[in-house]
Amino acid sequence: MSREFPVRADEDTYVTRREFTKFLGLTSLAFFLGTALAAGRRLWKKIAANQAEAARVAAVNEIPVGGYALFRYPTGDDPCILLRLAEARFVAYSQECAHLSCPVMFNAATRQLECPCHKGLFSAEDGRVLAGPPKRGLDALRVSIRKDEVWVKYESES
Numbered sequence: 231m232s233r234e235f236p237v238r239a240d241e242d243t244y245v246t247r248r249e250f251t252k253f254l255g256l257t258s259l260a261f262f263l264g265t266a267l268a269a270g271r272r273l274w275k276k277i278a279a280n281q282a283e284a285a286r287v288a289a290v291n292e293i294p295v296g297g298y299a300l301f302r303y304p305t306g307d308d309p310c311i312l313l314r315l316a317e318a319r320f321v322a323y324s325q326e327c328a329h330l331s332c333p334v335m336f337n338a339a340t341r342q343l344e345c346p347c348h349k350g351l352f353s354a355e356d357g358r359v360l361a362g363p364p365k366r367g368l369d370a371l372r373v374s375i376r377k378d379e380v381w382v383k384y385e386s387e388s
Contacts, residue, residue, distance in 0.1 A: 278304065284383040287312050287322070290375060296338040300325065303371070303382060309333055310371060312380060313354055315341070320375070322382045323357045323368040334368065343368065 245253075282304030293299050293314045303310050309325035313336055323343070325333050332347035342360060343352040350362030357368035371382040 282384060284374070284381045287380045287382055290378045290380060293320075293380070298336045301382075304384065310382070311336060311343070312373070312382065315354060320373045320380055321354065321357075322371040322373050323352075324371070326368075327364055328359070328366045328368065329362070329364040 285301075285303050287301050287303075288299050293312065295314050295317055297314050299312045301310050301312060302308055310322055311325045311334070312320060312322045314320050323334075327334050327345040327347065327350050329345065329348055329350055332345050334343040334345050334350070334352060336342075336354065337344050341354045343354055343357070344350070345352075345362065345364070348363050350364045351360040352358065352364070352368050353360055357370050359365070359367050370385055372385050374381045374383070
């Protein structure tokens with residue numbers, strides 16, 4: 231004597247509370263681990279940058295007043311920009327926009343760093359946000375002049 235399966239086919243598509251709770255728990259865990267990994271990577275990168283040695287960027291006479299030089303520091307994957315704002319005033323920043331890491335470019339006419347992706351504007355004087363979606367300014371580098379050469383090093387935030 232054969233008996234039919236006791237669960238109806240239309241009820242088979244329903245999700246139980248236990249299955250739904252398990253799905254939510256695993257999804258939350260995955261998001262937490264992803265966020266922790268991203269935060270850890272950023273922290274590790276900042277620690278490594280603060281331990282990096284100073285780097286020579288250019289000779290003082292290579293960059294005209296109102297000009298800039300692009301370079302990579304502390305690794306080959308980290309774009310930076312050095313600006314000469316006055317005869318004896320140099321500033322350097324990470325070239326990655328704080329919003330979505332698009333490369334910022336210097337506009338000498340307005341003395342601003344501009345992000346072409348979402349129209350973010352930063353002050354060339356101190357890297358602070360002037361307009362657009364970025365919530366924080368550009369990461370600054372300490373600039374020093376040694377024997378007519380421009381050197382940069384990450385600022386220590388401690």
